[in-house]
Amino acid sequence: xxxxxxxxxxxxxxxxxxxxxxxxxxxxxxxxxxxxxxxxxxxxxxxxxxxxxxxxxxxxxxxxxxxxxxxxxxxxxxxxxxxxxxxxxxxxxxxxxxxxxxxxxxxxxxxxxxxxxxxxxxxxxxxxxxxxxxxxxxxxxxxxxxxxxxxxxxxxxxxxxxxxxxxxxxxxxxxxxxxxxxxxxxxxxxxxxxxxxxxxxxxxxxxxxxxxxxxxxxxxxxxxxxxxxxxxxxxxxxxxxxxxxxxxxxxxxxxxxxxxxxxxxxxxxxxxxxxxxxxxxxxxxxxxxxxxxxxxxxxx
Amino acid sequence: xxxxxxxxxxxxxxxxxxxxxxxxxxxxxxxxxxxxxxxxxxxxxxxxxxxxxxxxxxxxxxxxxxxxxxxxxxxxxxxxxxxxxxxxxxxxxxxxxxxxxxxxxxxxxxxxxxxxxxxxxxxxxxxxxxxxxxxxxxxxxxxxxxxxxxxxxxxxxxxxxxxxxxxxxxxxxxxxxxxxxxxxxxxxxxxxxxxxxxxxxxxxxxxxxxxxxxxxxxxxxxxxxxxxxxxxxxxxxxxxxxxxxxxxxxx
Numbered sequence: 001x002x003x004x005x006x007x008x009x010x011x012x013x014x015x016x017x018x019x020x021x022x023x024x025x026x027x028x029x030x031x032x033x034x035x036x037x038x039x040x041x042x043x044x045x046x047x048x049x050x051x052x053x054x055x056x057x058x059x060x061x062x063x064x065x066x067x068x069x070x071x072x073x074x075x076x077x078x079x080x081x082x083x084x085x086x087x088x089x090x091x092x093x094x095x096x097x098x099x100x101x102x103x104x105x106x107x108x109x110x111x112x113x114x115x116x117x118x119x120x121x122x123x124x125x126x127x128x129x130x131x132x133x134x135x136x137x138x139x140x141x142x143x144x145x146x147x148x149x150x151x152x153x154x155x156x157x158x159x160x161x162x163x164x165x166x167x168x169x170x171x172x173x174x175x176x177x178x179x180x181x182x183x184x185x186x187x188x189x190x191x192x193x194x195x196x197x198x199x200x201x202x203x204x205x206x207x208x209x210x211x212x213x214x215x216x217x218x219x220x221x222x223x224x225x226x227x228x229x230x231x232x233x234x235x236x237x238x239x240x241x242x243x244x245x246x247x248x249x250x251x252x253x254x255x256x257x258x259x260x261x262x263x264x265x266x267x268x269x270x271x272x273x274x275x276x277x278x279x280x281x282x283x284x285x286x287x288x289x290x291x292x293x294x295x296x297x298x299x300x
Numbered sequence: 301x302x303x304x305x306x307x308x309x310x311x312x313x314x315x316x317x318x319x320x321x322x323x324x325x326x327x328x329x330x331x332x333x334x335x336x337x338x339x340x341x342x343x344x345x346x347x348x349x350x351x352x353x354x355x356x357x358x359x360x361x362x363x364x365x366x367x368x369x370x371x372x373x374x375x376x377x378x379x380x381x382x383x384x385x386x387x388x389x390x391x392x393x394x395x396x397x398x399x400x401x402x403x404x405x406x407x408x409x410x411x412x413x414x415x416x417x418x419x420x421x422x423x424x425x426x427x428x429x430x431x432x433x434x435x436x437x438x439x440x441x442x443x444x445x446x447x448x449x450x451x452x453x454x455x456x457x458x459x460x461x462x463x464x465x466x467x468x469x470x471x472x473x474x475x476x477x478x479x480x481x482x483x484x485x486x487x488x489x490x491x492x493x494x495x496x497x498x499x500x501x502x503x504x505x506x507x508x509x510x511x512x513x514x515x516x517x518x519x520x521x522x523x524x525x526x527x528x529x530x531x532x533x534x535x536x537x538x539x540x541x542x543x544x545x546x547x548x549x550x551x
Contacts, residue, residue: 014551048551051391051392052391052392052550053388053391053392053550053551054550054551055546055550055551072394073394073396074394076392076393076394077394079392081392083385083388085385085388087384087385087386087388087389088384088386089381089384089386089389090384091313091314091317091318092313096313100306100309100310100389101389101393102306103302103303103305103306103307103309103310104303104306104307104389104390104392104393104395105303105393105394106302106303106394146389150393
């Protein structure tokens with residue numbers, strides 16, 4: 001079974017700006033893959049190149065084995081993209097928009113699937129409402145629906161939850177998870193790193209058009225983050241010498257002790273007891289992707 | 301329904317949903333032109349023997365409306381889609397550039413013919429038209445609409461802002477249509493301007509279309525057909541090339 005997405009040596013310049021500097025990447029079929037990076041890192045350019053909206057200066061891209069340039073019709077049939085920009089056609093209702101989008105992919109009668117998508121995205125009541133009359137969050141959900149109408153094997157979501165409230169965000173992720181379980185490959189870009197952490201099995205981080213980290217989410221968390229012990233000491237209490245080198249300052253006068261493993265907690269507490277430190281508050285910090293992201297971006 | 305058929309359906313539905321603006325308004329404008337010009341010139345101008353000025357004017361006005369609205373349909377749809385960003389929905393699916401072109405041009409022809417026919421139907425009670433050669437009428441209506449629809453695609457692709465499109469419309473399309481013999485025969489012009497008119501492809505569309513009604517024209521309808529067909533072929537090749545390279549559509 002070949003990869004769902006294959007990207008080989010893709011380079012793209014806009015004038016003097018290097019948007020993509022030789023990207024090599026493979027996403028396996030059925031993966032839930034995260035593409036992270038700061039604004040301007042090249043995420044959207046890479047997605048646009050995959051969708052045929054941007055033509056790379058060099059390199060090749062393929063969706064389910066179909067080259068996006070030479071075999072573009074097959075590649076596009078297998079790809080669904082939720083664009084980052086909140087765009088819509090003001091002439092049509094939600095249902096008309098979805099029927100037209102289905103027709104573009106050669107699907108004549110798609111009513112059942114459109115109904116199911118509308119139901120899952122909580123848009124059924126708005127099916128006959130003109131797009132202009134929808135809120136920003138609803139328009140965003142219609143964009144997701146448009147990307148799904150032709151049941152693509154590969155679904156690319158470029159910031160799909162921006163402006164969507166928490167409850168509907170959960171519903172959306174429930175639906176996307178289900179599609180992933182059904183075998184659809186998902187590629188997600190988001191600035192909500194907790195979403196990427198909980199959803200993505202593997203993550204690539206981009207900076208200035210280059211991949212600066214690529215690994216499973218678990219490995220990234222292990223390599224660049226770890227457990228920590230957050231301590232608030234009593235007034236007039238100083239940290240023992242043995243811990244000082246490993247402690248950094250946290251918010252509100254906290255001391256943050258980086259731990260190699262959970263087993264070090266007991267050792268740290270023993271040091272504090274021996275030194276007679278009074279501890280007002282203590283909390284165990286878990287590894288998180290935000291920390292990984294910041295470290296990778298600093299390093300990269 | 302394939303991608304082409306859906307895009308065509310969507311383009312027709314788009315103008316039909318706002319038909320008060322896209323169909324009724326241009327018909328009214330043409331009728332006002334007809335009323336004013338025929339009132340002022342009917343007794344003073346006679347272009348062809350046995351053809352009143354109002355009868356002479358009407359096919360020209362109908363064709364001018366057809367051409368202007370065919371251009372407006374494809375150009376306005378494309379510029380709106382580009383400015384609002386929803387053109388992405390037409391670029392992501394597996395629609396070939398030839399299908400894209402054909403859908404926009406056919407929708408432009410449809411709107412042009414609806415408006416042109418509307419002008420003729422609205423004046424049936426007022427003006428007597430002989431309709432001598434309906435095939436010529438149909439041929440020039442289709443080809444004229446196709447040329448202007450293709451020009452609209454070019455303008456819509458090229459323009460990045462509404463004012464650029466307005467400039468294209470006001471400084472190219474409007475002068476070409478107004479100076480094409482809608483309101484006069486080019487034989488009434490000084491020799492120099494007669495020669496200049498022969499470089500205006502819209503002159504041939506109007507003249508050939510008018511020939512279908514009266515059986516007389518400034519140049520042979522076959523010459524007009526040759527010029528108009530050649531223009532359409534050249535414009536089609538140029539537009540398809542623009543779409544193939546993704547000019548201003550795919551970065």
